[in-house]
Amino acid sequence: MKLLVLNCHEAWIHQLGVLCAELDIVVGLPGRYTQGWDTRMRPLPDGARTVTLDEVRQHGTAYDCVINHNITDLLDTKFLDAPKLLVLHDTLEGRMAQQDAEFDARDMRAMLNSYLATVGGHAIAISRSKARSWGVTHAVVHNSADPEAYLPWIGDVACGLRVANHVTSKRVFLAWDFHEEALAGLPLRIVGHNPDLAGVEAADSWDHLKRMLASHRFLVHTADPRYEDGVNMAVLEAMAAGMPVLTNRHPTTIVEHGVTGFVAESPAEMRAHAERLLADQGLAAELGANARALIARYHSPDRFRVEFTKAIGEARKKWARRRGRGMALGR
Structure with missing residues (x-):
């Protein structure tokens, strides 16, 4: 199987490696902070290479499916x-x-639905809330993480971790006021591409991020339910690595309070939970082990592979039907 995928987020695209397909990844797209593939976030998946849209046009390669993100x-x-x-x-x-x-x-919903019907396209979402928001699909393929890909969790660094990019432009989406009020003055390391935040840097590599996940005490995730899910790739990774997660109350969180982390109703509650974990490495280990088991059960790469392969199959069926109608009409 040969796939073309436009680069949106290295961590998400890296999941496609489980498909064991030939991957052409389109780079050089406008609006991204880098013109190439950011190897600090992930290495290229097995069987992948980078191309530009101009190269795709010139070579006329046949693809079994083209994966788009907007x-x-x-x-x-x-x-x-x-x-x-x-x-x-x-x-x-x-x-x-x-x-x-x-x-x-x-x-916008009507326009997208019409366009998908015209080209014979198929849509999926990475969560139920995002599928409902757009109203053009009921199909959901959740993101995955492989606990076996991460180092054993130790948590010997009494410090929280937050993984987030472009914080300044996404303050509302990330419920950053909640985050700041809850954790001001506590040991916390922010990791990600945030050139306007002093002292904040992206991980040097995926291996570097894995070492931080293994050594830090807990992960923090906050999000505004109006705009963003209560779970993202960073949460899945942290839980797969055996870290407990602190989060604000959110209808789509996968964190079970007191089992895989703590869910806070207020900044004061989150602060109390953070202080508790900073003082109790054993509790963090217990919650993190439960988190790791949850990811292995519900967000495994095998599950992603099966569901995403099914989505590709649906896209191919819809395209074939549209193509058949076009041929019947002499187009």
């Missing part, structure tokens, strides 16, 4: 006569807020 991607790959799969990573409300959009959400 409407711009769909338009950029319109020239390819191949099955199209759209992966929805954001809520429509969040996307509109980020772009200060003035269009009506109902119009």
Whole structure:
């Protein structure tokens, strides 16, 4: 199987390695902080290479499926006569807020639904809330993490960890006011691409991130339910590595209070939970072990492989039906 995928987020795309497919990853796209593949976030998946859209046009390669992440991607790959799969990573409300959009959400849903029908495309979302937000699919393929890919958790560094990019532009989405009020003055390391935050740097590599996940006491995740899920790739990774997670109350969190971490109703509650974990490495180990087991059961790479392969199959069926109708009409 040969797939073309437009680069959106190295950590997400790295999951596609479990498909054992040939992957052409499109780089050089506008709007990203890097023009290539960021090896600090992930190494290239097995069987993958990077290409540009111009190279794809020139070589005329045939693909079994083209994986897109937004409407711009769909338009950029319109020239390819191949099955199209759209992966929805954001809520429509969040996307509109980020772009200060003035269009009506109902119009956007209708336009996307119409376009997918026209090209014979299939859409999936990475969570149920994001599927509901867009209203163009019920299909969900949850992200995955492999506990076996991470180092044994030790938690000997009495310090929390927060993994987040572009914090300044996403303060509302990340419920950053809650985060700051809860954790001000406590030992906490922020990791990610945030050039405007003093002292904050991205991990040097995935191995470097794994070492931080193994050594730090807990992970922090906060999100505004209006715009973002209560779980992201960083949460899955941390739990797979055996870390407990502190989070704000959120309808889509996968953290079970007192079992895999702590869910806080208020900044004061989160602060109390953080102080407790900083003082009790044994408790952190117990919660982290439960978190690791949860990821192994519900977010395994095998499960992702099965569900994503099914999604590709649906995209191919819809494309074939659309192509058949076009041929019948002499197009």
